[in-house]
Amino acid sequence: MSKFWSRTVKKTSPYVPGEQPAQPDVIKLNTNENPYSPSQQALTAMKESVDHDLRKYPSPTVDSLKTLIANREGVDGNQVFVGNGSDEVLAFSFQAFFDPNEAIKFPEITYSFYPVYAKLYDIPYQQVPLLEDFSIDVEGMKQAIGGVIFPNPNAPTGLAMNLSQVEEILKGNPNCVVIIDEAYVEFGADSAVALVEKYPNLLVTKTLSKSHALAGIRVGYAIGQSHLIEGLERIKNSFNSYTINRVSLVGAEVALKDEAYYEQTLNQVIKTRKWVSEALADIGFDVLNSKANFILVEPKGISAKQLYEALKEAGIFIRFFNRPELDRFVRISIGTDEEMEQLIEQVKKLLN
Ligand SMILES: Cc1ncc(COP(=O)(O)O)c(C=O)c1O
Incomplete structure (x- = not known):
């Protein structure tokens, strides 16, 4: 704290956004971005x-x-x-x-x-x-x-x-x-x-x-x-x-x-969300019924924090919330089919 700060600055507790990793080759499923390109x-x-x-x-x-x-x-x-x-x-x-x-x-x-x-x-x-x-x-x-x-x-x-x-x-x-x-x-x-x-x-x-x-x-x-x-x-x-x-x-x-491109990418994200939710449920994880471009997942057989850390180690970024009411869960943004296939593969590997 600086003595030069106004009372307004002193009372703030700023938002901390999800990590934006510098390495270009990571799979980034932590800030709910759309995995597709903007309209050409x-x-x-x-x-x-x-x-x-x-x-x-x-x-x-x-x-x-x-x-x-x-x-x-x-x-x-x-x-x-x-x-x-x-x-x-x-x-x-x-x-x-x-x-x-x-x-x-x-x-x-x-x-x-x-x-x-x-x-x-x-x-x-x-x-x-x-x-x-x-x-x-x-x-x-x-x-x-x-x-x-x-x-x-x-x-x-x-x-x-x-x-x-x-x-x-x-x-x-x-x-x-x-x-x-x-x-x-x-x-x-x-x-x-x-x-x-x-x-x-x-x-x-x-x-x-x-x-x-x-x-x-x-x-x-x-x-x-x-x-x-x-x-x-x-x-x-x-x-x-x-x-x-x-x-x-x-x-x-x-x-x-x-509109055409918007519809196409939107539908693709929804389609991917469906199969990924099912694939994680098949593994035994609890998956909430998401209507967004991310899913909240409660892993089983591994803690949420362990899963987050192990995936990060493998170059896959998801979101872990270090708060008691959410620390059983991870939030996973819906990426491309290829990215999500790699996620599922890594999760299976970790559980074995
Ligand atoms: C619920 C919710 N509202 C609003 C926003 C802000 O989005 P933006 O400022 O990019 O429009 C976000 C971003 O993640 C969000 O999750």
Whole structure:
């Protein structure tokens, strides 16, 4: 701790992202990236965008990207907010809609960035334990004072709620904002964007990081009624006018238009998830029914920590959470079929 730090810095406990190993030849199944290339059309457009125009600032309002997202999501342009990754959209949302002294609710096992934002902005929080089967406790998420946030599908469980359960949580919290973090929704859950018209307190966040294999360009967005979007714009424009750079803007637009490639890679990830889940279950491991691009697995015959360490030794990175409520599990991102075949082979070798 430095005596020169502000009170704000002193009270932070920053998020620790999964390792990004420097060796190029590892199998990286630890940060839920898409194993496939971004759209070739998007890559070409981004390369072409690296030109003389980079001397100019990008659009502060990103209107053309907003229009494209609005058309794709079936909402109006003024119901879309775009940010530098959905992490930024979430950070702005905490500041825009949650207040100090009014406790928000989120699940006890969930995306570990939520408590980080809450601490940064002095927002008290109540962590609602998951049910026995690891699903989110719908009843427990009702009657929050300051707001609600949860991912659907949840991370790192991968379990999804149906829209009537989501709607129950919305009905149980009519006086505060409910944020649904749909970072993984495209891999098999139903999006709550369909409920935005009906609920003035609903904000849905999404990202191109996972579904469109574009974690590297940092583009995420939120959908909500225009009064919520205006709240987010006010925070953004009090912080940085140009959060989306020119190259990312071009890449996001072209990737979103390349529907055929998106569908193809999405379906491939879902197909791989199915056989890998079955293969690990055949080995005797418990595998949660994931609707995301990762699976939460409880190994048998080897501890989660041992499995994580042994696989790392073999050049396969998965995620181990050193927290009592999760240390029986490992989270494995869905890679290509070849990568997952190597994973299964290594696991079998370790068990022998
Ligand atoms: C549940 C959840 N929400 C949001 C994010 C942030 O994604 P990004 O900032 O890349 O859009 C992640 C990333 O892993 C996540 O797991």
